[in-house]
Amino acid sequence: MTNASIITIGDELLIGQVIDTNSAWMAQQLNKAGIKVIRRVAVGDTHDEIWNALDEESSKANIILITGGLGPTADDITKPLLCKYFNGKMITNKEALENVTMLFEKVFKRPMNERNIKQAEVPDTCTILLNKRGTAPGMWFEKNGKIFVSMPGVPHEMKGLMEEQVIPRITGLFSLARITHRTLVTFGVGESLLAEMITDFEEKLPAHIKLAYLPNYGIVRLRLTSTTPEKDSNEQEIDALFKELQEIVKDCIVATEDEPMEKTVGRLLLERKKTVSTAESCTGGYIAHLITSVSGASSYYEGSMVTYSYQAKENLLKVKKETLEKEGAVSEAVVQEMASGLLKHMQTDYAIAVSGIMGPGGGTPDKPTGTVWIAVAGKHNQMTKKFHFRFDRAKNIQLTAMNALNLLRQFILSEEIKS
Amino acid sequence: MTNASIITIGDELLIGQVIDTNSAWMAQQLNKAGIKVIRRVAVGDTHDEIWNALDEESSKANIILITGGLGPTADDITKPLLCKYFNGKMITNKEALENVTMLFEKVFKRPMNERNIKQAEVPDTCTILLNKRGTAPGMWFEKNGKIFVSMPGVPHEMKGLMEEQVIPRITGLFSLARITHRTLVTFGVGESLLAEMITDFEEKLPAHIKLAYLPNYGIVRLRLTSTTPEKDSNEQEIDALFKELQEIVKDCIVATEDEPMEKTVGRLLLERKKTVSTAESCTGGYIAHLITSVSGASSYYEGSMVTYSYQAKENLLKVKKETLEKEGAVSEAVVQEMASGLLKHMQTDYAIAVSGIMGPGGGTPDKPTGTVWIAVAGKHNQMTKKFHFRFDRAKNIQLTAMNALNLLRQFILSEEIKS
Numbered sequence: 001m002t003n004a005s006i007i008t009i010g011d012e013l014l015i016g017q018v019i020d021t022n023s024a025w026m027a028q029q030l031n032k033a034g035i036k037v038i039r040r041v042a043v044g045d046t047h048d049e050i051w052n053a054l055d056e057e058s059s060k061a062n063i064i065l066i067t068g069g070l071g072p073t074a075d076d077i078t079k080p081l082l083c084k085y086f087n088g089k090m091i092t093n094k095e096a097l098e099n100v101t102m103l104f105e106k107v108f109k110r111p112m113n114e115r116n117i118k119q120a121e122v123p124d125t126c127t128i129l130l131n132k133r134g135t136a137p138g139m140w141f142e143k144n145g146k147i148f149v150s151m152p153g154v155p156h157e158m159k160g161l162m163e164e165q166v167i168p169r170i171t172g173l174f175s176l177a178r179i180t181h182r183t184l185v186t187f188g189v190g191e192s193l194l195a196e197m198i199t200d201f202e203e204k205l206p207a208h209i210k211l212a213y214l215p216n217y218g219i220v221r222l223r224l225t226s227t228t229p230e231k232d233s234n235e236q237e238i239d240a241l242f243k244e245l246q247e248i249v250k251d252c253i254v255a256t257e258d259e260p261m262e263k264t265v266g267r268l269l270l271e272r273k274k275t276v277s278t279a280e281s282c283t284g285g286y287i288a289h290l291i292t293s294v295s296g297a298s299s300y301y302e303g304s305m306v307t308y309s310y311q312a313k314e315n316l317l318k319v320k321k322e323t324l325e326k327e328g329a330v331s332e333a334v335v336q337e338m339a340s341g342l343l344k345h346m347q348t349d350y351a352i353a354v355s356g357i358m359g360p361g362g363g364t365p366d367k368p369t370g371t372v373w374i375a376v377a378g379k380h381n382q383m384t385k386k387f388h389f390r391f392d393r394a395k396n397i398q399l400t401a402m403n404a405l406n407l408l409r410q411f412i413l414s415e416e417i418k419s
Numbered sequence: 420m421t422n423a424s425i426i427t428i429g430d431e432l433l434i435g436q437v438i439d440t441n442s443a444w445m446a447q448q449l450n451k452a453g454i455k456v457i458r459r460v461a462v463g464d465t466h467d468e469i470w471n472a473l474d475e476e477s478s479k480a481n482i483i484l485i486t487g488g489l490g491p492t493a494d495d496i497t498k499p500l501l502c503k504y505f506n507g508k509m510i511t512n513k514e515a516l517e518n519v520t521m522l523f524e525k526v527f528k529r530p531m532n533e534r535n536i537k538q539a540e541v542p543d544t545c546t547i548l549l550n551k552r553g554t555a556p557g558m559w560f561e562k563n564g565k566i567f568v569s570m571p572g573v574p575h576e577m578k579g580l581m582e583e584q585v586i587p588r589i590t591g592l593f594s595l596a597r598i599t600h601r602t603l604v605t606f607g608v609g610e611s612l613l614a615e616m617i618t619d620f621e622e623k624l625p626a627h628i629k630l631a632y633l634p635n636y637g638i639v640r641l642r643l644t645s646t647t648p649e650k651d652s653n654e655q656e657i658d659a660l661f662k663e664l665q666e667i668v669k670d671c672i673v674a675t676e677d678e679p680m681e682k683t684v685g686r687l688l689l690e691r692k693k694t695v696s697t698a699e700s701c702t703g704g705y706i707a708h709l710i711t712s713v714s715g716a717s718s719y720y721e722g723s724m725v726t727y728s729y730q731a732k733e734n735l736l737k738v739k740k741e742t743l744e745k746e747g748a749v750s751e752a753v754v755q756e757m758a759s760g761l762l763k764h765m766q767t768d769y770a771i772a773v774s775g776i777m778g779p780g781g782g783t784p785d786k787p788t789g790t791v792w793i794a795v796a797g798k799h800n801q802m803t804k805k806f807h808f809r810f811d812r813a814k815n816i817q818l819t820a821m822n823a824l825n826l827l828r829q830f831i832l833s834e835e836i837k838s
Contacts, residue, residue, distance in 0.1 A: 011629075011631055013442075013443070013459065014459065015446055016445070017677075018635065019439075019440050020439065023461070024435040024436075028435035037434070037435075038462070038463065041458060043458055045631075049458070056475070071632065073610060107809070135611075155814075192535055193532075195492040223436070278725075284707050284708055284712070284720075285699075285704030285705065285708040286708040288703050291703065292703025292704065293703070293813065295778070295780070296780075301703075302730070303726045303728060304703075304723070304724075305723075305724060306704065306707045306722045308721060312696075312722040312765065316735075316764070360714055
């Protein structure tokens with residue numbers, strides 16, 4: 001099977017100042033195309049480290065994709081190194097220079113400097129991959145039957161090059177395996193409990209089909225992967241197993257395709273032509289952000305009141321001063337009043353309200369850090385639930401948002417069962 | 420100099436279903452402790468790949484940190500493999516078993532199964548690192564003078580083990596180099612233009628001090644790193660250079676320490692005892708999320724109105740129907756009215772209002788996708804600015820939020836110059 005290794009270059013990766021999101025995206029694209037990623041390696045902007053990584057990874061994989069180290073500044077040494085590695089000499093590429101010139105004239109609207117012009121130079125031993133989104137071109141090299149592709153580390157530039165040039169070229173060259181995934185999204189049941197439910201199923205899987213567990217913030221995704229030669233591709237087999245898996249864990253299924261919770265909930269609302277609004281205290285707008293990160297959310301999402309203070313809760317959501325004083329902001333009564341106030345104000349079919357203590361400070365003996373109340377309201381019913389999360393601020397916020405969206409999902413579905 | 424390599428294990432990393440945030444955090448901690456990370460490698464849940472990675476990385480580094488593959492399910496093969504690699508046999512660790520039992524009784528509140536009990540087994544050739552936050556213990560091995568530490572991949576479990584056990588043990592064993600960083604956060608000037616401003620400064624840097632450029636969403640962080648033996652540590656040298664650097668780029672400095680924009684803005688407000696609220700259309704709560712991700716934001720942040728629809732803008736922010744109809748939601752007049760309405764409603768010192776078209780759809784010939792209007796208002800003044808971003812939805816949202824926060828920062832500072 002054709003396989004690939006991804007090398008990312010940059011000191012920033014090794015001191016932890018940036019999180020590498022490129023590799024995950026690249027791995028997804030390669031997998032979809034039937035190329036197995038066997039390793040991902042990050043090295044610094046250091047000559048020997050980069051050189052050794054090129055040697056080592058090309059001894060293991062057929063395709064070596066390289067990102068980063070192509071910027072215009074002195075700490076970026078990848079291009080001259082690749083020139084030496086592939087025994088070339090630097091030449092100015094006419095098309096690349098035209099592209100850089102155009103970008104400065106039309107997009108950046110400022111004069112080019114010498115460093116920018118140098119961006120159009122490439123080794124004469126590569127095939128240039130024109131980068132319409134930035135000044136550093138992609139470079140395609142071949143050596144001892146292996147393919148090496150160097151791309152800039154700027155995510156949208158790398159993505160453009162991958163989609164438009166790298167993947168089409170690779171799929172044209174290799175006879176690739178077919179990798180088929182089916183992903184089931186579950187919520188609320190832990191990894192080991194799920195594993196116990198699935199033991200028998202897992203044991204009888206054929207060798208070319210693997211099951212993986214991917215836990216993340218209350219969600220566990222169960223992924224079946226079938227790897228077969230292109231000609232043997234048989235989707236019926238994996239579909240039948242996927243159906244069987246759904247039957248086994250049916251009580252905790254959120255979605256039968258790999259999509260985030262906010263997309264699943266959005267789809268439910270869209271299908272029913274319903275709308276929702278949110279009232280957020282402790283999550284501070286994060287639920288709204290998740291919902292609106294889905295393109296087209298304006299069809300079902302009206303807006304959010306992020307009421308971080310007591311006063312905002314009173315003024316905007318008409319939560320009673322007595323309730324706040326008697327029960328405290330983190331209480332069932334307050335989230336109920338927040339949800340009712342919001343429904344009236346926003347005139348949506350559903351409302352979500354959350355209030356909690358995310359930490360690190362703010363906890364009390366009877367309301368420790370991590371205590372959260374969530375209310376979901378419809379026109380005729382309300383549903384509330386108390387949680388106690390035990391993590392850091394960022395994770396507590398994410399878990400609250402996930403549980404709030406899941407509660408809305410359950411509320412919508414339960415209304416249908418009743419009616 | 421003592422160096423380390425990080426191995427992350429899991430098929431999910433190689434098919435791109437999860438983004439590896441652990442490695443970046445671990446690299447930060449190691450750097451702070453004076454340990455240089457020279458490589459990061461991700462491999463799948465495959466025997467030979469893991470085995471080879473252990474061999475290879477230990478031939479390059481003194482310390483090998485390993486995360487992942489320790490879960491209770493069948494796809495997690497790291498523990499038995501480590502047992503074989505270090506010639507041990509599996510034994511149940513009493514303390515680890517007590518910990519697992521306690522977690523199930525007190526925290527998860529459900530019965531243990533056999534897989535859970537197996538989590539307390541470790542190779543007899545390791546020193547166990549008790550994991551109070553989860554069921555999989557950390558394991559410390561030594562072989563041929565190299566240190567290997569295996570930790571679970573769950574971020575907060577790994578972080579707890581690193582902070583409480585791994586870092587203290589390592590710093591106790593090695594005489595470490597001193598790595599000192601100084602980071603300058605700049606905004607609004609591109610990497611190559613900055614590089615041109617800094618050329619002379621960069622050329623005269625001594626060999627043990629490096630300068631790196633870290634661009635991210637309009638921000639470029641400039642990082643000076645000094646690496647010296649512990650005894651030669653001389654902070655004055657890097658501090659003097661850092662001051663010089665600040666002088667060169669003084670017009671675009673946001674902060675003189677490595678902190679996110681939302682923290683810088685929060686600090687400005689806190690120091691001045693001022694408050695802010697936000698009215699968000701296109702960013703859908705993301706600005707509120709950034710502000711409230713900083714612990715203690717309740718001292719200066721009142722809340723947000725996420726008004727995703729026309730109606731919400733009219734009802735909540737009292738934007739005039741005529742203005743919306745005549746100018747459209749994405750217009751200078753509308754963000755001005757949003758900001759004024761918000762200031763009245765929320766009674767804060769400052770208000771931020773944004774409205775734009777984030778894509779992929781929604782653009783028109785005179786308001787193409789990526790058009791954004793931002794208004795910042797104080798009690799006596801307003802400031803508006805138009806932007807045109809050219810990226811995907813997620814990046815457009817992030818750029819809008821960053822620019823909105825930066826505009827508030829500039830507004831606050833400009834008020835002081837005036838008064």
